[in-house]
Amino acid sequence: MLENIVVHSIQVYRVSMCLVDYLKLQGIQMDGQLVQAAALLHDITKTRSFETEENHALTGGQVLTDLGYPEIGNLVRQHVRLDDYSDRKTSRKPRLSIMPINACSMTGSFHWMSA
Numbered sequence: 633m634l635e636n637i638v639v640h641s642i643q644v645y646r647v648s649m650c651l652v653d654y655l656k657l658q659g660i661q662m663d664g665q666l667v668q669a670a671a672l673l674h675d676i677t678k679t680r681s682f683e684t685e686e687n688h689a690l691t692g693g694q695v696l697t698d699l700g701y702p703e704i705g706n707l708v709r710q711h712v713r714l715d716d717y718s719d720r721k722t723s724r725k726p727r728l729s730i731m732p733i734n735a736c737s738m739t740g741s742f743h744w745m746s747a
């Protein structure tokens with residue numbers, strides 16, 4: 633894996649954990665270990681995609697699913713393009729009211745985001 637992709641994945645992990653903390657403050661519980669794994673692995677096939685021109689989100693998701701991690705694979709598969717959820721009966725708007733960066737500061741996570 634290319635070094636810049638490793639660095640990018642670590643940064644995505646850091647931001648993701650910040651968002652998990654923020655959502656927790658908003659009363660929304662997330663599976664932090666699932667998010668952590670997906671964040672770190674989301675570009676697992678990105679390096680090879682430069683040669684193969686494969687859709688790295690789809691192939692990364694499939695690799696993880698084939699390895700026995702379908703939940704992580706599903707998140708990785710959607711990291712470029714989300715599935716269409718527009719047919720859901722509710723069109724509830726997000727009720728989050730403060731910027732995530734504020735939550736990161738409040739939880740003490742911000743200092744390592746900028747490290």
Ligand SMILES: [Fe+2]
Pocket residue numbers: 674675678688689711712
């Ligand atoms: Fe990606």
